[in-house]
Amino acid sequence: MQKKKYSIGWRNENKHPSLSEVFSSVSVPKQKGIWRKLFAFTGPGLLIAVGYMDPGNWATDIAGGAKFGYMLLSVIFISNFFAIILQHLSLKLGIVCERDLAQACRDHYPPFISFILWILCEIAISACDLAEIIGSVLALKLLFGIPITWGVLITVIDVFIILFFQKKGFRYIESVVAALIFTILVCFSFEIINSKPEIFPILKGIIPNPEIIKNSHSFYISIGILGATVMPHNLYLHSSIIQTRDYPRTIEGKKMAIKYATIDSTLSLSLAFFINAAILIISAATFHKVGLTEVADIMDAHKLLTPILGSSLAGIFFALALLASGQNSTLTGTLAGQIVMEGFLNIKFKPWIRRLITRLIAIVPAMIASIIYGEKGTAELLIISQIILSIQLSFAIVPLVYFTGDSYKMGPFVNGPILNISAWLITIIVVLLNLFLLYDTFIS
Template sequence: MPPVLELDHQQRPSLPDVFSSVRLTQSRGFWRRVLGFLGPGFLISVGYMDPGNWATDLAGGSRYGYTLLSVIMISNLMAILLQSLALKLGIASERDLAQACRETYSRPTAIFLWLFAEVAIGACDLAEVIGSAIALQLLFHIPLLIGVLITGTDVLLILLLQNRGFRYLEALVITLIGTIAVLFGIEIFLSRPEWLAIARNLVVPSAAIVTNPKMLYIAISILGATVMPHNLYLHSSIVQTRDYKRTSEGKREAIRFANIDSATALMLALFVNAAILVLAAAVFHKGGHFEVAEIGDAYKLLTPMLGFTGASTMFALALLASGQNSTITGTLAGQVVMEGFIHLRLAPWLRRLITRSLAIIPTVIVTFLYGERGTANLLILSQVILSMQLSFAVFPLVALTSDRKRMGEFVNHIWLKYLSYAVALLIAGLNLWLLIQIFRGR
């Protein structure tokens, strides 16, 4: 394939190389049908447990204990709702979010939305670069700058898996997610957290989250790290990899099973995110270490504070798995938004090279000038940037799925339409409040 290809974009399917490429069983058995649709939700859930989440969850847990668990829960519920809309758009209209925006809005608006989507992908990739480099440093004592450069070679793994088939890509992702979940499950057991405090803070938000500007900053960064805008574009695309019947009945079944896949995967992501914050609260906050926002510090403190040899290594291995996992979805999302918005198709290796270069350059500069502390601050900032981009993906998504002309019988019910707009307005309002607090210097 040449590096750059102009698309015959009229009704061209999303990610045409893998469109409708995953065969489904003809069995009527419920669980066998579910297994056929299992995969896209887990690719999406990767973005909800990437290294950016680690920085925000560690900062939140070490500074404020279990208080911000409610933010993780609310963010996850928002993610389930928005990803449900994204997959429904892809299946019902057979267009991904980028394609639908291009076909609905004026060219200047489409270009505007594309640029914001690219910023979101860049911010996400920034977190992956930093997280993977830190993991390599912790595990193999590779200098941070060299680790940042090594992360650029992961494109070879992505290309190999894409060539073998989409199911191989999904299998690797699910394996890595399982690894992360098991490792954190062990560490949570060892940390002996306060289960009653966890339960209370999961369901009852604290007023201090809004009134305390520093806590609000971490809360918004958790929101940005959890509800990632570029994953809305990606989900609306990769649900179309299944070879379901493109009929009303076939689409309805596909939406049903895709929602099961998505909700299951995102609940697993909730467990991982909550586990990181709980671990930080139970070990660092309880032990009087209130400023453990840096992944390297957490690594050094875990083994002596837990009293378990290998706790730090498990933590670093989970971080490496997280960074590599997120790389895959970042590349795919980049292809979706570029092809959908501007009808330009890049070879995957070139698309990956451009995205990774844009992430590596600022990381190298910050690492060189400020060292590990600078990369920790950059991680949290990247998640705030992601949160700022959310509205530019969420409002079009809600509007498009509420458009009967586009969605037909699958259009949002009136209650779902208003609930979705309420979530979109809440996200926009929280971001505006954060900006006001930042400009006030508080």
């Protein structure tokens, strides 16, 4: 029996490029200069890294550091390793098959299954948008004293900011994201220097400790860290935005693209690891050190940082980093929403309509919670949003690992045995942990 070509390993033909308005719009130099090519591919990884340092990560990292000191640093490290593997698969799918993950699902599964996956993904993106709103709203209150309710309304304005940069070109969006990440990096570098953490306990914390599993509370927070770190919408996003690069759509061209895109992704996610680890280290060095082990809230952490560190700038930098994190996540969430809707449904909406719909879906619960419950309500919504993201994660990982392990679809780029086994082990771990989280949340 003759083996099928990988180009026809799909139920449907993909007729439209992902993000057609910016598809293949960023030039890649044809010369063999390594640094010039690496610079050309730098950008998508930074957009992906944003999802790994969004406001949803803050609560779990703060709680983990305050309660258990540096012990859960190993969980952040392992989660980041999972993310590096999964994002590599995502960019590889986009480069080899010239489909984003949403288009791949549409072209592989029957319409009913594809529709269910789309609904689940839309719910997850709305949950992610909710976390972004809450982070930005809390930052506006901390920096300028703007009431929570007004802050929720102000976040609608970012729709027009995003539209402005989208019209300028994709490199402008990447530059804005890079500037905001640099802001977060500077802020947390200041916080770490002022918190004076202990080096050897930090190094010890990176090594996995059996106590993490034995202690039910640390195990629960660990699952929260994993769920908040590996973001499902990032898998759809990366498989699309990597196609903005104008590399040769040949075997050699795709090999080159995978190589440089993986370097970009890995370096960017290493930066995300530093920032997530910094949040936990600061929490451990300030709150856990003085016995404040119950701090698990962004607002409480902000209130306590200044008196403990003895610097008024500590709280300001903390809030500024939170605002940059929320706005950064908004940019990538916008793109992910567009990619998912266009990919699954094969239809196009004007970007401002798509963004406004997503933002309104997230604003309604945020507004209700802020009016009825105030800050406490928004903090609880932040936790709920992370649970929703954790649930949806499995429905994004399983298709991704399956597609990239299929020789009909990937041809010579199919996952090797070691990568394939590693990817399925990560998938099984994520699925089991999320099942445990669901059981613990709704049944026990």
